Amino acid sequence: xxxxxxxxxxxxxxxxxxxxxxxxxxxxxxxxxxxxxxxxxxxxxxxxxxxxxxxxxxxxxxxxxxxxxxxxxxxxxxxxxxxxxxxxxxxxxxxxxxxxxxxxxxxxxxxxxxxxxxxxxxxxxxxxxxxxxxxxxxxxxxxxxxxxxxxxxxxxxxxxxxxxxxxxxxxxxxxxxxxxxxxxxxxxxxxxxxxxxxxxxxxxxxxxxxxxxxxxxxxxxxxxxxxxxxxxxxxxxxxxxxxxxxxxxxxxxxxxxxxxxxxxxxxxxxxxxxxxxxxxxxxxxxxxxxxxxxxxxxxxxxxxxxxxxxxxxxxxxxxxxxxxxxxxxxxxxxxxxxxxxxxxxxxxxxxxxxxxxxxxxxxxxxxxxxxxxxxxx
Numbered sequence: 001x002x003x004x005x006x007x008x009x010x011x012x013x014x015x016x017x018x019x020x021x022x023x024x025x026x027x028x029x030x031x032x033x034x035x036x037x038x039x040x041x042x043x044x045x046x047x048x049x050x051x052x053x054x055x056x057x058x059x060x061x062x063x064x065x066x067x068x069x070x071x072x073x074x075x076x077x078x079x080x081x082x083x084x085x086x087x088x089x090x091x092x093x094x095x096x097x098x099x100x101x102x103x104x105x106x107x108x109x110x111x112x113x114x115x116x117x118x119x120x121x122x123x124x125x126x127x128x129x130x131x132x133x134x135x136x137x138x139x140x141x142x143x144x145x146x147x148x149x150x151x152x153x154x155x156x157x158x159x160x161x162x163x164x165x166x167x168x169x170x171x172x173x174x175x176x177x178x179x180x181x182x183x184x185x186x187x188x189x190x191x192x193x194x195x196x197x198x199x200x201x202x203x204x205x206x207x208x209x210x211x212x213x214x215x216x217x218x219x220x221x222x223x224x225x226x227x228x229x230x231x232x233x234x235x236x237x238x239x240x241x242x243x244x245x246x247x248x249x250x251x252x253x254x255x256x257x258x259x260x261x262x263x264x265x266x267x268x269x270x271x272x273x274x275x276x277x278x279x280x281x282x283x284x285x286x287x288x289x290x291x292x293x294x295x296x297x298x299x300x301x302x303x304x305x306x307x308x309x310x311x312x313x314x315x316x317x318x319x320x321x322x323x324x325x326x327x328x329x330x331x332x333x334x335x336x337x338x339x340x341x342x343x344x345x346x347x348x349x350x351x352x353x354x355x356x357x358x359x360x361x362x363x364x365x366x367x368x369x370x371x372x373x374x375x376x377x
Contacts, residue, residue, distance in 0.1 A: 022055040030374030034361030037368075041361035044068070051078060059084040063102075079103045096150035104144050106160045108202035109191035111231025112240035115270025115283035116303055116356065124204040124225040124244065126185040127162045144185075154194070160187035198231040236274040243267055264288070277307040303356050311340040315349070317356035334358045336370075347372040 027050035032043045051065040065078030080102030087096070105127040127144045144162040151157075162185040191200035203226045227244030246264045270283035286298035303317035319332040336349020336357050351358035352367030359370040 024053045026051050026053070026377060028374065028376035030372060032359035032361070033371045034359050034363055034368050036363040036366065039363050041363055043359070043361065049077070057088065059087040077103070077105075094152045096148075098148045098150075100146045100148075102143065104146075106144065106146060106158075106162075106187055108158075108187065108189040108204070108227070109156075109198075109200040110229055111198040111200060112229035112242040112268065112270065114231065114238040114240040114272055115281045115301065116272060116305075123246075124187075124202060124227060126160070126187055126204050126206045155190060155192040158187070158189040158191075160189070161185070196232055196234055199228070200230075201228045202226070238272050240270045241268070278304065279307075280304045301356070313338040315357050317354055319354050319356075343377070344373065344375045 029048045030044065034041050048068040049065065051063060053061055053063045055061050060081070060083045063078055063080045063082070067077040080100050082098065082100035084096070084098045086093075086098070105125060107125045143164070144160065147159045149157045149159070164184065185204075185206045187202065187204040189200060189202040191198070191202075205224050224247040225244060226247065227242065229240065229242040229244075232239045244266050246266070248263045264287055266285065266287040268283065268285040270281070272279055272281035281301075281303045283301045284299070299319060299321045301317065301319045303315065306314045308314050314337050316335045317333065321332070332351075332353025334349055334351035334354040334356055336347055336351075338345060338347045338357070340346075347357060348369070348371050349358055350367060350369055351360045353360070357372075359372055360368060361370070
């Protein structure tokens, strides 16, 4: 039934497309295969997507997005109506106002992820959904609204609310925990461009924080976060810096055990520099747990991409995750090639504990071959 509804949504979107003043399609699909020659794994990486954007007026847009996971379960991940209100009213001045309403997720503006490998990307995100088949845990995003205020064409402020997302743990509802419940999620994000620098400062709030599955793994590591990131581009040099604090939060495991997660702060810096056909990158991350010294694990990543020919790249990367007490000891690496043919990108390589371009499928600690095939439009 779920797939039928999704297919009907797609058909209706395609039928409605001609009535839009301007209509555009975007989409992507990616298949990933890995083997350590004793085992084999395949995945779509939840990256099979298609979206339809149609302008219903000069300042108003309807968007519909469909996504299929590795089990071919399709769902509508995006259904929104957006409007530039001040533009539609013909109001000109230093202040602007727009909104986007509907089924959606929200992440703060990010300018820090330029290193391409273990870079300073942030985790803050609200309005998202999860499924954990082993524990029957499901969540779903409900209606969300993003209000965007612009000031002097320099600073933008997003005020975000998801009034009633819900979550439920059906298998354990009879035990009195993880009953179906509703809660609100909020975010505020101020961002803008100042000369060569881009800056984003944000706060997100989600009651889903640190619910855990039966293995104790966090289902949602986002939630209540404050942070800031900076992007700087000067000629061929790009630099990104991130500071983010994951605030103290109560959690409930799938077993019903409750507790309190301490406050964690993460710092990251990444950079890349284009030298002709060669682009080296570097990224470093570390964290402070509950106000303590450096976290038990941090990471340093180095990578290089060589554009050997048009549409053909050679990549290599190395990652060191180490403990500050002993500067220990986990080293990961990979080598691979990318080739794009008529819009389809093919990647093949070997990896051991690295995820710069690789798909390692978590098959082996001693490394495995990977293949990726994908396209987008």
